[in-house]
Amino acid sequence: MRTYSQGMRQRLALAQAMLGLPDLLILDEPTNGLDPPQIREMREVMIRYAAAGRTVIVSSHLLSEVEQSCTHLVVMDRGQLVQAGPVHEIIGSGDTLLVGTVTPVDEPVAEKIAALPGIASAVRTDEGLLVRLDADGTAPRLIAELVRLEVPVASVGPHRRLEDAFLTLIGGSA
Template sequence: MTAVDDVVQIRDLTKTYGSLAAVDGVSLTVRRGEVFGFLGPNGAGKTTTLRMLLGLIRPTSGTVSVLGRAAGDPKSLRRIGSLIEGPGFYPYLTGGTNLRTIARYAGVPASGVGPALEAVGLADRAGDKFGSYSLGMKQRLGVAAALLKDPELVILDEPTNGLDPQGMRDMRELIVDLGRQGRTVILSSHLMGEVQQICERVAVIDRGRIVSEGTVEQLRGETELELVATPSDTALATLRALTFVERVRVEDGRLLVSVGVRHTAEITRALVHAGVSVTGVRRAERELEDVFFDLTTHHDGSTDQKELSHV
């Protein structure tokens, strides 16, 4: 992957407030056209990092390159749409008027207001005052504002906050569609299931440091085939004799086999041929939420770090 494919490059980024390191030596890369998940517990440094990407906060040390320019460069900001920590609009103006005002300040045509409202499902409420909107509607209007500039890079901090299940589904589809259009999306979210469904790669930040980065599949790790088979000693010997089986372990009377998905049929066939009775077959996969808690639960037993929020 060459530098031209990297929309965001962060190297050794640090932000300190007195003796507190809110962000501590963060390095990560976001590639062009991907939906990138940025995860972390309450106070982990997510929003501080996103603010530095936009030039809203100056880093203590380290470098940030966004769309080939320094963070906060006006030429790159014209190509970025963002929603950080929740939308802020004039409560006495309608949703449509708020967006037209933002478009005027941003120097973009007001003709983009209609399509942006349509994209987030607010076209029929454009004439209602922002103050009358529900929390979910306010959140959707914030995403619409992020789309006004027809951006190459979209940064969304908790975009599904306050949405009902249908609204969350619509937002997921919108984010996936943004990726299909060739836009790059950085998504900060506390909903692990949501991230697992729509993000290609993720980074987990905890106490200001990146503790893991990779594809969702890489973070979830290998899957295991869970078998209930008797006699267990014959089953165990048969499995260990198969060259494509990486590892077999026994847990609570079940056989847990580390093996690729394509070998499931071969395994059951080999067991049956060996005279083994197979009464249960299930592929067990770790959920991203389980991985997240494993990465961010500390040895001191503290649980406050498990609480997720959009900070």
């Protein structure tokens, strides 16, 4: 084994941990030392293992991997529990919404939206609009205003990555 690469040793350790198909699998930084194809393979193995009714606990600092492979998470800061729950709930509690539109939004319309009460900013993107709500803003009120302005809305949803949510939760900048 000494001559194996870090990635090969990592995959061998996972195979060893899975021997006997334990109901609980605890992995610490399972993608450490893996190249992108191996990371994808590791993610798929963990997802399939959990889909068979087993529990996989992953400890990782690679939040994009956690976001793609986990259904629930526990956020810890300096050994203290900060928040726990489904990944989509923790990510979805941000103040930025992605408004998907059927057709691109013109700059004057984006400016009108940015000037609405409850809106901190509105920026055009390839998908539609990225709207940041201020303290008084709500998604339902935004949607009503978009309909009033005849914006061709296809979807409205949170626009935040797990990294942003994590930094907000632990008091870092997001």
